[in-house]
Amino acid sequence: MNTRFASRMAQVKPSAIRELLQYGADPSIIAFGGGYPDASLFPIEQLNHVFEASILQNGSESLQYGLSTGLPRLRAQIADRMRGDNVECSANNVLILQGGQQGLDLVGKLLIDKGDTILTEDPTFLGALIAFAPFEPKYITVPMDEEGIQIDALERTLEAHGRIKFLYTVPDFQNPTGVTMTLARRKRLIELANKYDFIILEDSPYRETRYEGEHVPPIKSLDTEGRVLFLGSFSKILAPGLRLGWMVASEELIEQLGLLKLAADTQTSTLNMSAVSLYLDTYSIDQHIEKIKTLYHHKRDVMLNAIKASFPEEVIFTIPGGGMFTWLTLPEGVDSQRFMLDHALPEAKVTYVPGATFFPLAPRHNHARISFATQSDDNIRKGMSALGSCLKRSLQKTTVTSVI
């Protein structure tokens, strides 16, 4: 009977991140791999209040079925916030999602026919590759630098390739690199989308966490032809365990994606939508986000200072202005996965996410994604110091070996 699953099963591959989670159970290991927000930031008392009020005062509605597109009040509140971020929209342009990840699944289901071409940054968010995989797309990738996707390379690719189904980008504090696309590139990206007639899927769960540098408007705010789909999330600004995200797109697309949402899981939890809607009405989420920014800014500094103090010079790292990740570039020839299993884990007792998994086509093996959001200051210092020593020893040996 198993042969029946074989063809589809080839599409379903365990995520490297998921595989690594098992090390989280060992208390002597300091994990920098996961994309978990710092749990000390969860507004426990306030969330308890809004859940209590939603259940006790409004249980017959908040525990019942609702609309598949989401609680109308919450859609309106999100539209308000998006307008504050320069995106013209109303509640009808907002679809409530089971976390931002669900948006990737629904867009894949709506737009990807087997063999269609999707263009991504290189590297890109692993969760998107996992979400698109069942629909069997082909990928074209365009390299990034410190200003985001390389726009000249993108233009040459579009000229050479012709029609693509959509371009997927994480423009703010990208997972995995921490890099933000500049405004100039966003403008050129929209021009190219209009010229070559493609859709842009803008996935931006970290955008509200900017703690350094200038605000850059969303790509969606530059969109004049309804061709940008924006994905947002409460996971990094409230709590991921609530599973609440949203999409902003044209009314036509929201209607279609709403039907796919109905097909996929009927709707997001009415209770969780009601509670978060009440939270937004009762408290200032912006004040709460200020706390998140302050802490992540501090933790980023602790990590980057520890890296500067202890890593060998050959190791390059990005300096994110928001979000949770820095991206390491080890010398060519060093395989970060091999290095973790042979050295980082047994000698330094740290984990990270080896970078190869984030490249859709041609894995580059000398990268690593490191999160500074989850661990304490002491653990960040201890872990980076140990990893630095370990890297120095190992790179020295490699050099010696290569000289011999």
Next chain:
Amino acid sequence: MNTRFASRMAQVKPSAIRELLQYGADPSIIAFGGGYPDASLFPIEQLNHVFEASILQNGSESLQYGLSTGLPRLRAQIADRMRGDNVECSANNVLILQGGQQGLDLVGKLLIDKGDTILTEDPTFLGALIAFAPFEPKYITVPMDEEGIQIDALERTLEAHGRIKFLYTVPDFQNPTGVTMTLARRKRLIELANKYDFIILEDSPYRETRYEGEHVPPIKSLDTEGRVLFLGSFSKILAPGLRLGWMVASEELIEQLGLLKLAADTQTSTLNMSAVSLYLDTYSIDQHIEKIKTLYHHKRDVMLNAIKASFPEEVIFTIPGGGMFTWLTLPEGVDSQRFMLDHALPEAKVTYVPGATFFPLAPRHNHARISFATQSDDNIRKGMSALGSCLKRSLQKTTVTSVI
């Protein structure tokens, strides 16, 4: 740009149920269409307690990311309950879902390649047709009678057709007919599945609400070859706004579906899983289910008595032993959708779900699904009495017209 969506959009059709929901806003209309449980049954105080405890005492875990297969404790608790229902399984055989509906989506994604044949009961659950549609299957249907799917007809179909991908069934108090498959037919169904080598998707959200007649074991309990996937739900025994369901299947399938779950929405809400797990540990859900059964039994009787008292004799209805629906068969030639728009809505001020939407291939137009779960006793009596008078007038006219 819109042409790009055209082919896939043909797969996404508004659900008749969803269209009807708009009438729910008119307070003078008595709606028998929705599949909403009676909100007075939601255990408000108890749910408030377990949410409060999950947030205040365990917020750093219950508001954080967790495992995509679901909270381990909840998987074990569901396995316990399933073993109590004669299904051999452990926590590793259980996948937590965003409501039972998500199981339909994930199974569709895993198993259906475009053009694959799926066999269903005729009529069948509309939500399944909506979930499978994006994967573009073909359907074969087998008629039902008061004992469930007609097993001789099924065998002839299998002989004639050969290989199918899977058979989809709602064996307990089926949505829409209210019919339960007999044990004898379940046994023959398993024999046929073994002989013709197909998978059975057993979707049973109402099974724990039996208020009359003898318990019939799940098809999954008769499965000796790991070919039955069982779908369960907390929507009808706790509250649908929590969005919690589960699948029981072989460990191999759960592993694969767990990866598709990760791709689809990362995971179900950690908070909702934690709270329901605590509910199961703290309270007796079986005692709570007794209350649900008592109320639905009573409401079914109120409805069937009202139907008997006021409907014309030509209208046939099913007598469900559990669940929320009865299924009307109007005389041949009466179109239930037309009748609702022309008579039931303007004259009797009631809505139901016209039956045509539940037939995957050849709609039969003289059926209607009526729910007795949501409305008060008075509304049930009032609505059925008005609908009965309206049917009598209309059927009389039809007869006169046809005689002339």
